Amino acid sequence: MINKGLAVGLKQVTIIPATYLAIAISTTPAFAQANKFYNPISIPVGNEITDTLSDKDIPTGQGGFARDYMVKLKKGDNLAIDLVSESFDCMLTLLAPNGTTVAENDDGPDGTSNSLLFTRVAETGNYVIRVRSFGETGIGAFKLKVTRLQPAK
Structure with missing residues (x-):
């Protein structure tokens, strides 16, 4: 028992x-x-795309929305990433393969609310380019261009 x-x-x-x-x-x-x-849109380096940020995209938690693009980069690549919109105040973020922020830009050097980001890639891998509006500034059409810059000779 x-x-x-x-x-x-x-x-x-x-x-x-x-x-x-x-x-x-x-x-x-x-x-x-x-x-x-979660499936970021693939974008090859050297291409310019026209797309639309909408309220169906990723909520940022700050009242705005974000759209992610995947780009394959190699160690040592020098990049210019350009984001232009007439509809919203642009924010641009480059995320490393491990999810950390590599670089971020709010307003470009031309004094507008467009974004222009220059960076050098530290490791080969799939990076995420995050397009978003600043705060609650809106949604709408935009152009995104990723350019690999030639090294200085």
């Missing part, structure tokens, strides 16, 4: 792992599903 204290202890041991297993099984599809939705 099993004493009551031991029987209660055995029930707790079997219930706790089953609870953790149930939680793990129920959350796994949620993580997989979340990753399926």
Whole structure:
């Protein structure tokens, strides 16, 4: 005959792992599903694209929205990234393969609310160019151009 204290202890041991297993099984599809939705648009270096920032894009948490573009870069690449819009105050961010911010620009050197970013790439990989509006400044059409600059001779 099993004493009551031991029987209660055995029930707790079997219930706790089953609870953790149930939680793990129920959350796994949620993580997989979340990753399926995030798919930055691929953009080759040297191309200019025209696109539209909308309220269907990534919420920034500051009232605005963002759209991400994936670009393959090599260590030592010197880049100019140009973002122009008549519809909203532009913000431009370059994110490294590990998600850290490499560079960011709000207003370009021409005194407008467009963005122009110059940077040198430290490691080869897939980088994200994030186009967003400053604060709650809006949505609308924009042009994004990524140019690989020639090294000085």
